[in-house]
Amino acid sequence: GEVTRIAEARAHVRHELFRVTLRSIGDAVITTNIEARITDLNEVAENLTGWKRDEALGQPLERVFNIVNEVTRRPVDNPATRALREGIIVGLANHTVLVKKDGSECPIDDSAAPIRDEQGHVSGCVLIFRDVTAQRLVEREKANQLITARLLAAIVESSDDAIISKSLEGIIQSWNAAAERLFGFTAEEAVGQHISIVIPPDRIAEEDQIITSLKTGERIDHFETERMRKDGRRIIVSL
Numbered sequence: 001g002e003v004t005r006i007a008e009a010r011a012h013v014r015h016e017l018f019r020v021t022l023r024s025i026g027d028a029v030i031t032t033n034i035e036a037r038i039t040d041l042n043e044v045a046e047n048l049t050g051w052k053r054d055e056a057l058g059q060p061l062e063r064v065f066n067i068v069n070e071v072t073r074r075p076v077d078n079p080a081t082r083a084l085r086e087g088i089i090v091g092l093a094n095h096t097v098l099v100k101k102d103g104s105e106c107p108i109d110d111s112a113a114p115i116r117d118e119q120g121h122v123s124g125c126v127l128i129f130r131d132v133t134a135q136r137l138v139e140r141e142k143a144n145q146l147i148t149a150r151l152l153a154a155i156v157e158s159s160d161d162a163i164i165s166k167s168l169e170g171i172i173q174s175w176n177a178a179a180e181r182l183f184g185f186t187a188e189e190a191v192g193q194h195i196s197i198v199i200p201p202d203r204i205a206e207e208d209q210i211i212t213s214l215k216t217g218e219r220i221d222h223f224e225t226e227r228m229r230k231d232g233r234r235i236i237v238s239l
Contacts, residue, residue: 050101079112184230
């Protein structure tokens with residue numbers, strides 16, 4: 001009887017340790033038995049799924065953890081199923097969203113790992129997942145910025161006007177096809193060089209004034225001036 005009492009006490013301590021650990025984890029955690037029915041979930045999982053613990057206990061995992069592909073809207077293979085079947089840690093596919101109990105959605109990533117008993121047999125599964133809405137927004141913003149940058153680059157490259165970008169130190173950073181035609185320097189020859197390669201020596205002071213104005217945030221209105229081609233010929237430009 002004493003041995004039984006001690007074993008039960010130890011089991012209770014382990015169970016309470018597990019419960020405290022589960023509640024303190026910042027990610028959503030769901031545990032299941034070997035039949036993929038929910039045996040526990042923490043508060044974060046309650047908030048993400050919309051299911052209260054008392055409602056979720058004993059439910060099939062796929063009912064509470066309802067996941068679909070963000071693009072195709074087709075159901076996604078539940079990683080817990082494979083973790084239970086093969087006894088391995090399984091990650092979730094990209095572009096997966098969790099459909100909450102109320103029908104709202106949030107993008108998530110997760111992993112599932114088998115739970116093994118003292119004999120090493122798979123007795124259940126633990127599923128850990130998190131809301132990655134903020135991360136997805138950042139990724140989409142970066143993708144949109146890339147698309148915008150490519151669009152602007154295409155506009156610049158196809159323009160009939162010579163378009164040159166430079167640093168505030170006067171170092172050429174980009175040089176479009178029209179600039180090649182106008183000045184005779186290829187982009188490979190011009191990029192990295194100082195802008196003075198196209199400025200006549202007696203016009204260098206003009207460039208200093210332009211840079212000074214730009215550093216204070218002032219826009220330079222169109223004005224006519226002279227610039228110089230690769231062959232040394234001067235040309236009149238509207239800058």
